[in-house]
Amino acid sequence: MTALFIKDKEFHDFVAALVGATPVYAPVAKRSLFAFERLVSADALRLDYDVTILPPKKLFFPPAQELLKFTGGKFTASVHPEEKVLFGVHFYDVKAIDQTDQLFAEKNYDVNYMAHRQATTIVASNIQKVSRRAFFGTVGQEVHPKGHDAYLTKIGTGYVFETFTPKGEALTKHGNFEPATDTQRAEVVKVNAAVLEQCPEKLTHKSAEIATKVRQAFKNEELWRECAVDCFSCGTCNTVCPTCYCFDVQDTWNVDQKSGSRTRYWDACLTESFATISAGGGHVENFREERGERFRHRIMRKASYLNPKLGGPACVGCGRCSSQCTADIADPVRIINKIMAL
Amino acid sequence: MNHQCHWTEIENIFMPREATIVRTATPTPMEKHFTLKMADGKPMTFEPGQIVEASLFGYGEIPLGFASSPTRENTFDLVVRTVGRVSSAVNKLEKGQSIFIRGPLGKGFDLNKLRGKDVLIVAGGIGLCPTRSLIQYIMDRRTEFKRFVLFYGTRDPKQQLFLEDLVAWRASKDVEYFETVDKGDPSWKGNVGVITTLFPKVQITPETRVVICGPPVMFRFVIRELDKLGIKRENIFVDLERRMKCAVGKCGHCQINDKYVCVDGPVFAFSDIQGLEEAI
Incomplete structure (x- = not known):
């Protein structure tokens, strides 16, 4: 691991060189919002973003990911990873990527995700602006981000660029870096610690207490029914979540009616049909029929079910579900704090 | 770093294998019974109770339990109920055509917990299909198990599956077979009533190992x-x-709560899931 420093005006050249050398995906402005997109020029980079509309999981696990192509009875896999740099990822999104890395790799190794993930060099960056619903400062504090290859922190007149892997180290050849001083390194620690205190929303309890009490609230039917009374079952909270990775699989034909593809699409456990099976004769069985049941399932997954496996909650405090829920009922902080106060 | 050299060598969990249909039967207007063998000639190695994803390109995949025992080495059976796009397309297939298979997947019956014990299987409706993998296994290796009782219930006589098996089981000394229908018809001479009405007909000892498979509502009443x-x-x-x-x-x-039926099951010891609110 090395810590280097690059001045503001040379940082621009570094990003330009990177964009010239390899595909770079980074936060760019979408009118008043932000999105991870292919960076076409260094000028488009917006490291002052608060949060992106969709999390960067879309680069490894796109909304529609082809699994195979078929022609008649012949088929071939569709794993075509692109070597790329994912630049400017906030630490909460790195934590989320760490989770999907673990979950797609464990038991049955999912090469469709992992090939894209391994072809990616991740440069994390410090949070320069905190989004209005963020709570990353108080969620899963016991879990630290680990999947990034380098970490960029804006300090004073430039950036400190810390590398953690050979892939991260390899990027430094594109810029005019100098060794970071002890003062600059101390500033990095200060800046990254200070932002944790700036979240507008805060959980009142620690992960372990939350996991236990939320799980115990499972049978509080009235609570879940009330929480979900305004739910449209649209699944936006799932779609924008960096740790959600449920999917549907569908086959589609090409126009020749002989060939086609099998594709997985993001799916959402809040939608009505998510756990529904056909029983024949027009009968269906929906294992989570009520909105409250589906709402509860999501909160259980985020705050309790996966904790033993992940070492912390399956929520990183980005606040995307809170800010993008049409009815504004998805906010985990409100729900969890409410349960903890019962 | 060049990753492109190694990912193609890793097994891709979404790639199916081709199986050829060697026989079909149509026990009811809703179900089709396929006997298959792998197109590459390799045996399908599985445990009773395990599942596969069966697919037809252009239509999609469906999860199915093995409906035959691994003791029948050359082929394996799947039964498909016509309920949607994939099953409707699969059920148009005939002998010589192909079904694409991923599997075996999941955890089947723990045979070590059944061997040397009295076994009761309670199968409702299409629940007879996955349990048939165990029924055949027990019948094929009858001496490994003690007493064997089988309950089979369907909505009406026309819903009964594996009619040849039923004839054999009714006559067999290797299985104490009891059947019922929720609603009879003029031809039906047997028991009428839900599957729990079979319990008074036979002595079941407390040490019996019990397997249940059927519609969701059945589990609670049987338990x-x-x-x-x-x-x-x-x-x-x-x-x-x-x-x-x-x-x-x-x-x-x-x-189901924190468990995945596909990898942690589909067969569970009830003691492992009785605390899960969404299970039964």
């Missing part, structure tokens, strides 16, 4: 009867059905 008989919950094995899209523990559809 209530087993409680009355003093059967321990670790000796009750339930074979559960859920929506599945991947069957490899990723897609999230089959999740």
Whole structure:
């Protein structure tokens, strides 16, 4: 691991060189919002973003990911990873990527995700602006981000660029870096610690207490029914979540009616049909029929079910579900704090 | 770093294998019974109770339990109920055509917990299909098990599957077979009533190992009867059905609380899931 420093005006050249050398995906402005997109020029980079509309999981696990192509009875896999740099990822999104890395790799190794993930060099960056619903400062504090290859922190007149892997180290050849001083390194620690205190929303309890009490609230039917009374079952909270990775699989034909593809699409456990099976004769069985049941399932997954496996909650405090829920009922902080106060 | 050299060598969990249909039967207007063998000639190695994802390109994949025992080495059976796009397309296939298979997947019946014991299988409706993998296994290796009782219930006589098997089981000394229908018809001479009405007809000892597979509503009522008989919950094995899209523990559809039916099941000891609110 090395810590280097690059001045503001040379940082621009570094990003330009990177964009010239390899595909770079980074936060760019979408009118008043932000999105991870292919960076076409260094000028488009917006490291002052608060949060992106969709999390960067879309680069490894796109909304529609082809699994195979078929022609008649012949088929071939569709794993075509692109070597790329994912630049400017906030630490909460790195934590989320760490989770999907673990979950797609464990038991049955999912090469469709992992090939894209391994072809990616991740440069994390410090949070320069905190989004209005963020709570990353108080969620899963016991879990630290680990999947990034380098970490960029804006300090004073430039950036400190810390590398953690050979892939991260390899990027430094594109810029005019100098060794970071002890003062600059101390500033990095200060800046990254200070932002944790700036979240507008805060959980009142620690992960372990939350996991236990939320799980115990499972049978509080009235609570879940009330929480979900305004739910449209649209699944936006799932779609924008960096740790959600449920999917549907569908086959589609090409126009020749002989060939086609099998594709997985993001799916959402809040939608009505998510756990529904056909029983024949027009009968269906929906294992989570009520909105409250589906709402509860999501909160259980985020705050309790996966904790033993992940070492912390399956929520990183980005606040995307809170800010993008049409009815504004998805906010985990409100729900969890409410349960903890019962 | 060049990753492109190695990912193609890693097994891709979404790639199926081709199986050829060697025989079909149509036990009811709703179901089709396929006997298959792998196109590459390799045996399908599985445990009773395990599942596959069966697919037809252009239509999609569906999860199915093996409907035959691994003791029948050359072929394996799947039964498909016509309920949607994939099953409707699959059920148009005939001998010589192909079905694409991923599997075996999931955890089947723990045979070590059944061997040397009295076994009761309670199968409702299409629940006879996955349990047939165990029924055949027990019949083929009859000496490995003690007493064997089988309950089979359907909505009406026309819903009965594996008619040749039923004839054989009714006559067999290797299985004490009891059947019922919720609603009879003029031709039906047997028991009428839900599956729990079979319990008074036979003595079930408290040490019996019990396997249950059927529609969701059936489990609760059967377990209530087993409680009355003093059967321990670790000796009750339930074979559960859920929506599945991947069957490899990723897609999230089959999740029951913190368990995935596709990888942690579909067969569970009831004692392992009785605390899960969404299970039964």
